[in-house]
Each structure stands twice: as structure tokens, then as C-alpha cells.
Amino acid sequence: MSDLSDLYQEVILDHNRRPRNFHALAEPSHSAEGYNPLCGDRLTLYLKVNGDTIEDVSFEGAGCAISKASASLMTDAVKGRTRAEAEALFARFHRMVTTPPDQPVEEMGKLSSLAGVREFPVRVKCASLAWHTLKAAFSNERLTSTEK
Amino acid sequence: MITTTPALDVAKVRADFPILDRTVHGRPLVYLDNAATTQKPRVVLDTLASYYSGINANVHRGVHELSEQATAAYEAARERVRAFFNAGSVREIVFTRNATEGINLVAQSFARPLLRPGDEVLISAMEHHSNIVPWQMACEATGAKLSVAPIDDRGDLILDELERRLTPRTRLLAVTHMSNALGTITPARDIVRMAHAHGVPVLIDASQAAYHMRLDVQALGCDFLVATGHKLYGPTGIGVLYGREARLEAMPPFLGGGDMIASVTFERSTWNVLPYKFEAGTPHMAGALGLHAALDYIEAAGFDRIAAHEKQLLEAATEAVSGVPGVRLIGTAPNKGSIVSFVMDGVHPHDIGTIVDREGIAIRTGHHCAQPVMERFGVPATARASFAMYNTLDEVEALARALRKVREVFA
Numbered sequence: 001m002s003d004l005s006d007l008y009q010e011v012i013l014d015h016n017r018r019p020r021n022f023h024a025l026a027e028p029s030h031s032a033e034g035y036n037p038l039c040g041d042r043l044t045l046y047l048k049v050n051g052d053t054i055e056d057v058s059f060e061g062a063g064c065a066i067s068k069a070s071a072s073l074m075t076d077a078v079k080g081r082t083r084a085e086a087e088a089l090f091a092r093f094h095r096m097v098t099t100p101p102d103q104p105v106e107e108m109g110k111l112s113s114l115a116g117v118r119e120f121p122v123r124v125k126c127a128s129l130a131w132h133t134l135k136a137a138f139s140n141e142r143l144t145s146t147e148k
Numbered sequence: 149m150i151t152t153t154p155a156l157d158v159a160k161v162r163a164d165f166p167i168l169d170r171t172v173h174g175r176p177l178v179y180l181d182n183a184a185t186t187q188k189p190r191v192v193l194d195t196l197a198s199y200y201s202g203i204n205a206n207v208h209r210g211v212h213e214l215s216e217q218a219t220a221a222y223e224a225a226r227e228r229v230r231a232f233f234n235a236g237s238v239r240e241i242v243f244t245r246n247a248t249e250g251i252n253l254v255a256q257s258f259a260r261p262l263l264r265p266g267d268e269v270l271i272s273a274m275e276h277h278s279n280i281v282p283w284q285m286a287c288e289a290t291g292a293k294l295s296v297a298p299i300d301d302r303g304d305l306i307l308d309e310l311e312r313r314l315t316p317r318t319r320l321l322a323v324t325h326m327s328n329a330l331g332t333i334t335p336a337r338d339i340v341r342m343a344h345a346h347g348v349p350v351l352i353d354a355s356q357a358a359y360h361m362r363l364d365v366q367a368l369g370c371d372f373l374v375a376t377g378h379k380l381y382g383p384t385g386i387g388v389l390y391g392r393e394a395r396l397e398a399m400p401p402f403l404g405g406g407d408m409i410a411s412v413t414f415e416r417s418t419w420n421v422l423p424y425k426f427e428a429g430t431p432h433m434a435g436a437l438g439l440h441a442a443l444d445y446i447e448a449a450g451f452d453r454i455a456a457h458e459k460q461l462l463e464a465a466t467e468a469v470s471g472v473p474g475v476r477l478i479g480t481a482p483n484k485g486s487i488v489s490f491v492m493d494g495v496h497p498h499d500i501g502t503i504v505d506r507e508g509i510a511i512r513t514g515h516h517c518a519q520p521v522m523e524r525f526g527v528p529a530t531a532r533a534s535f536a537m538y539n540t541l542d543e544v545e546a547l548a549r550a551l552r553k554v555r556e557v558f559a
Contacts, residue, residue, distance in 0.1 A: 004506050008499075008557050016558075017494075039498045039514050040528040062528050064496035065558070120502060 006116035007123070008065065015069035020076050021058040034061075034133030035145045036125055041067045045133045052082045059130065066114070066123050071130035073110055083138055090131045097127050156453035162538050164189040164445075175508025178543045183328050183356060183487055183534035184512055185378045188442070192382055195441040199434040206430055208407055222433050225440035226423070232443045233373065234364040235390050239422040242389040242396070243431050247355040248278040250374030250389035251322070253402040253426060254351055255282035258372075259320055261400065265291030268317045270348070272310070272334070273299045273524055274327040277517040279353045283322060292319070299524060303330035303479040310339065314346040321350045325357035329518040329530070330479030331462075331487030333357065340369045349395070355379055359536065360458060360485045362451045365390050377435060381536075382442035386435030389426070396422050403428035454537045458486040461535040461544060468548035469533065473555055478530050486535035489516075492551070495558045497531040503557055504550040511547070 025031075025046035033044045043061030047054060057075045061068075074093075078086040093114075096105045101118040108115075117123045136144035162168050165187045170177050179187060199221070205214035207222045223238070230238045244250045259269060269283045273296050280294075287294050295318070297310035305323075314321070321343045325336045336357075340350045349371040354363055358375040365373050372395070377386035391399075401408055401419055405428035410418040419425045446454070465488045470477050474493035492500060501513035512532045515522045522529060533547055 004503060004557065007502065013558065039496075040519075040522070041496075041498070042528065062496075064498035066499070068496075123498075123502065126498065 003116070003119050007120055009113045009116060011073075011110055011113035012065060012069040015072040016065035019059075019068055019072040021079070022060065022072065023058050024060055025056060025058050030137040030140065032133050032137035032141055033143045034129045034136065035143065036063070036067070036129055037145060038122075038125070039064060041126060041129055043067065043071055043130060043133060045071070045130065045137050047134075047137050049083070052084070054078050054081055054083070054086060057134075059133075063129070064123075064126050066117060066126035067129045070114055070127045071133075073114070074130045074134065077109075077111055078134065086134065087138075090135065093131060094128065097124050153450065153452050153456075156449060156457040156537060158457065158538065158540055161449065162540075164191070165538055166190055166193070168538060172508040172510070173506050178507075178509040178546050180533040180535060180539065180543065180547060181510045181512045182359075182536035182539075183379075183516075183532065185384070186359060186381045186536050187538070188381055188383070188438075189445050191445055192438045192441045196383060196434050196438050199437045204433075207433055208424070218433055221440075222431070222436050225436035228440040228443050229388050232447070233375075233388070233390055234366055236366060237393060240365075240390055240393050240396065242391065242423045242426040243436055244374075244387040244389050245385055245432070246378070246387035247353060247374040247376040248282075248387075250372075250387055251278055251351065251353065252282045253389055254320075254322075254372050254374075254391070255286040257399040257402045257426075258349075258395065259283070259286045259292075260289060262319050263287065263290035263292040266317060267292040267319050268295045268313075268315060269293075270295045270297060270310075270313050270318050270321045272297045272305055272323045274303065274305065274330055274332060274518065274521055275322070275324055276328050276353065276355070277519070278355075279322055279324060280520070283320075296520075297323075299330075299332075299521075302481045303327065303332045303521075303525075304481040304483075305332070305334050305339075307335070307338070307342070311342055311346075314343055314348055318343075318346065318348045321348050322353065323350070324353040324355075325363070326354075326360065326485045327479065327518070327521070328356050328487070329516040329521045329532070330481065330489055331484040331534075332479060332481040333361075333483045333485055335483075336370070337368050344369065356485060356487075359446070361455060371395050377439040377442065380439065380442050381445060383432075383435045383438040386432045386439050388439075393422065396426070401425050401428070405429045407431075449537060457537060458535055461539055461541065462486040462488070464541050464544045465533060465535065465547070468544050469551065472548060472551040475551065478525050478527065486539075487532060488534075489530045489532045491527050491530050492554065495554055497529045499558070500531045500551070500554050503554045504547065507546065507550040507553065509543075509547055509550050 028046035030047040041063030048056040351372040378384040408428040497513035
């Protein structure tokens with residue numbers, strides 16, 4: 001079935017199996033915990049920000065393939081970027097995963113592999129969890145939830 | 149002469165449930181989320197419609213014909229519930245919204261006035277959140293403490309540990325008859341005896357048990373029992389609290405309002421007799437009638453036949469699901485209802501749920517409103533297939549095939 005393989009693309013399965021930047025950071029400048037109470041997905045995000053630049057970013061936690069792959073892809077995508085760039089990326093990502101499936105979406109490189117969640121509305125939160133946690137970390141919120 | 153009960157005619161049962169005809173993602177619906185809510189036979193749906201189109205009026209009020217008919221039908225539903233659970237009197241049957249409301253009623257009207265700082269309410273480690281949180285609230289308001297009896301690695305209650313926690317400070321034991329997350333059936337009757345020997349009253353949460361087995365509150369000997377209509381093939385929004393008459397009589401009302409009073413002045417109101425003291429406001433009349441029809445339907449199918457069929461489903465599902473590579477069952481107690489909870493190596497339950505859904509199969513994934521159970525087994529969540537009288541061995545096979553497909557996707 002095409003829609004299932006839209007969701008579980010090779011990039012996602014790969015990042016689920018071998019998540020990148022999947023460890024704690026020794027001395028993070030920011031960190032936050034993201035929680036999706038509906039399915040129990042939980043991740044901790046660590047940032048090392050120098051001036052305005054994300055020098056290092058990593059995460060730990062347990063979750064479904066979508067939330068784990070999304071967190072992994074996000075850490076790759078925002079490393080070396082400024083906070084403003086990361087937030088702009090989140091805005092584009094959010095637009096991509098919430099656009100109705102019959103409408104075209106912007107090409108976002110590897111992050112585009114998550115566009116398939118549009119056909120699975122309950123999974124959009126899984127894909128967005130890491131990004132919401134990134135935002136919370138920047139705002140110095142300790143804990144964020146998809147249900148707040 | 150030895151007679152054998154003929155087996156449940158599952159094809160005939162299935163024909164009674166309109167929703168089972170529908171497809172999901174182009175596949176026939178395979179509904180295996182019965183522990184969350186059961187589907188409704190046509191007779192229940194027809195009863196709801198005919199109530200509103202035929203006799204709708206408020207109960208216990210009017211002198212007019214419709215009100216009398218509605219009242220008679222509502223009270224007939226109460227009598228049906230009484231007989232179903234073999235309570236001694238209809239005064240012991242309170243209609244609620246659901247099992248959760250029944251537990252809250254007992255927590256607020258029985259436990260809370262009784263509890264003093266240092267007192268204890270005892271529950272088990274396999275309770276649904278609805279049999280945890282109301283007691284936490286009552287404890288918090290009174291300075292009492294929640295005590296928890298542990299379960300073993302199979303998901304069975306450890307009775308010795310339970311008994312050790314029945315202390316002179318224990319004011320109530322609240323325990324499930326069947327775990328929604330694990331399927332474990334608890335020896336409710338033995339537990340009640342044990343607690344009573346220590347002078348501790350018992351509330352049984354029968355939400356899961358009630359649609360799998362015959363429950364007899366007098367044989368169980370419990371002080372309170374709660375159940376919910378929507379898991380008894382009945383409508384949502386209607387539940388039942390059984391309470392021993394002497395207990396209910398001694399308790400203050402839960403909610404205040406119309407119908408629960410004998411008289412009202414601005415100085416003082418007096419309470420209506422049982423069970424109306426606990427039924428404030430206009431009740432869910434249609435729901436009560438729908439529940440009546442659902443209980444009739446269950447009785448006609450027969451608990452013996454239902455239990456025999458569900459046992460077959462449980463055995464087949466246990467074998468089929470545990471035969472899928474990488475699958476581990478969570479909840480392997482020797483005495484179980486038809487629930488199979490499991491995890492799969494390297495695949496999160498949420499992903500299992502999405503993939504089998506595309507095959508038309510509805511299972512539950514998550515913590516099943518029993519987070520402490522998940523913690524006990526060291527998993528964030530499980531996938532759960534739960535079976536009811538209309539499920540078939542073919543559906544068990546469909547689930548096993550879909551789980552193999554999950555393995556392929558995540559190979």
C-alpha cells in the first residue's frame with residue numbers, strides 16, 4: 001500500500017534504527033523534556049548554544065519510529081544554525097506536516113520524508129514533538145507536552 | 149441426562165451488529181478494541197430510537213401518560229440491572245454516567261467523610277486510572293494515604309502482599325475484577341472474604357469483567373461494585389453502581405439537585421430514598437433503556453457460550469500473537485479474560501497500531517490509562533488486542549498476518 005510506505009520511508013526507518021545525535025550532552029546551555037501523553041513518547045533535548053548559534057544538539061528518549069526519526073532528522077537539520085534559522089525551519093516544517101495531503105508542499109530535503117504523516121492525522125504530533133521541545137528548550141521551559 | 153450447551157452462533161451474533169459490516173481503509177473492519185468499548189447490537193440502537201420517538205418524557209415527575217411510561221421503562225431497566233448482577237434490591241442499584249462516576253461517588257460520599265489523617269485506602273498495582281485518581285483525591289483532602297498491593301511478573305495480584313496491606317488503618321479496598329491492560333482476572337470473591345476478615349469494605353471495579361462473565365454481587369459479597377454500559381454492548385453515558393443498602397443508606401448524597409431530594413426549603417433540604425438520593429438531575433433515560441436491551445442481549449447469548457467462545461479466541465490469539473517473531477506478551481496470568489497485550493522488539497506500539505489499522509484492524513496502543521502497569525513492566529506502552537463475543541478465529545489470523553507485515557516494514 002502506497003500510503004504506508006509514504007509514512008515509513010527508508011529515511012525514517014533508517015533514522016529510527018540508527019538515530020543521529022542520540023545521547024546526552026555533558027554541559028548543555030539549554031535542555032527540555034517533550035512528552036506526548038497520548039502514546040507515551042518522551043524525549044529530552046539538549047542544546048549547546050554559543051552566542052546565537054546552535055553549536056551542538058542531541059536527544060535521548062523512547063518513542064515511536066516517527067517521533068524518533070523526526071528528532072534525529074531535526075538535530076541534523078538545526079546543528080550549526082542560528083536560533084532564528086531553526087525557528088524558521090520549524091515554521092516551514094509545521095506547515096509541511098499540517099498541509100492537507102491533496103495539496104503540494106515545499107521541498108525540505110531529508111525533512112520531506114516526514115510529509116507522509118499528513119495522511120495519518122494522529123501521527124502529526126509524533127512528528128512535531130521534537131520541534132516543540134526545541135522551542136521549549138530555547139524558552140527555558142523544562143517540560144513541554146503535545147497536550148498543553 | 150447430560151446436556152451440552154450448543155456453541156455460540158457467531159455468524160448470527162455478527163449479523164446483529166451493524167457496524168461490523170463496514171470497511172476501514174478498504175478492508176472489512178476487524179474490531180479488536182473491545183476493552184475500550186464494545187460495539188452495539190441493533191436491538192440497542194433501536195431501543196434508543198424508539199425511546200425518543202415513542203415515550204420520551206422526564207421521569208419521576210409528571211402525571212401525564214408519557215412520563216408514566218418513561219418512568220416505568222426507566223425503573224424496569226433498573227430491575228434488569230439488579231437481576232443481571234443479582235443484587236438483593238433495586239434500592240442498591242444507582243445509575244451513573246459510567247464506572248468512573250460510580251467510583252467517584254464512593255470516594256466522595258463513602259471514603260471522604262470516613263478518612264482521617266493516617267488512614268489508608270488500599271488498591272492494586274493493576275488498576276485503571278479511574279480506580280486510582282478518585283482515591284488520591286479523597287486521600288489528599290483528608291490526609292489519608294494510598295496503599296498499593298503489588299503484582300508479579302505475570303501480572304497476577306500477590307494475595308499475601310495484599311493481605312499484609314490490610315492494616316487496622318485500612319478503610320477501604322478498591323480492586324479490579326479484570327485488568328484492562330493485562331487481562332488478569334482477580335479472585336474477587338476470595339479478596340472480599342480476606343478484606344472482610346480484616347473489617348475492610350471492598351469496591352470491585354467490574355468494568356472489564358462484566359461483559360465476560362456472570363457476576364453475582366451477593367456471592368461476591370462486595371460492598372460496592374461499578375460497571376459501565378458501553379462495555380456491556382450498551383450505550384455510552386450510562387453506568388451502574390451497586391452498593392449494599394446499609395452502606396448507601398449511611399452515605400450523604402454525591403451530587404445535589406432535582407430528583408435526589410424529598411423536600412427543599414432555603415433553610416434545609418432532605419434527601420430522597422434510595423437509590424434516588426444518588427441520582428441528581430434528569431438521568432440518561434434512553435441510556436438506561438439501551439442498557440436494558442443490551443443486558444437482555446447478553447443473557448440471550450448466554451454467558452456460558454460467550455465465555456467458551458472467548459476462551460477459544462484468547463487461546464488462539466495468545467498462540468498466534470506470541471508466534472510472531474520479536475513479540476513478547478505483557479500479562480500472562482493463568483486466569484485471564486480475552487485480552488492480549490504485547491510489545492514487539494524494535495517497534496513502538498504506536499507504529500504497530502498504525503500499520504495494522506491500514507489492514508482494517510482496530511487495536512489499542514498506548515498506556516491503556518494504566519501508566520503504573522506500564523512502569524511495572526518497564527515498557528512505555530503496549531499494543532492490545534481485546535476480544536468480544538462477535539470476534540472470530542479468522543480475525544485472530546488477520547491480526548497475526550498484520551503483525552507479520554509490521555515486521556516486514558521494520559525489517
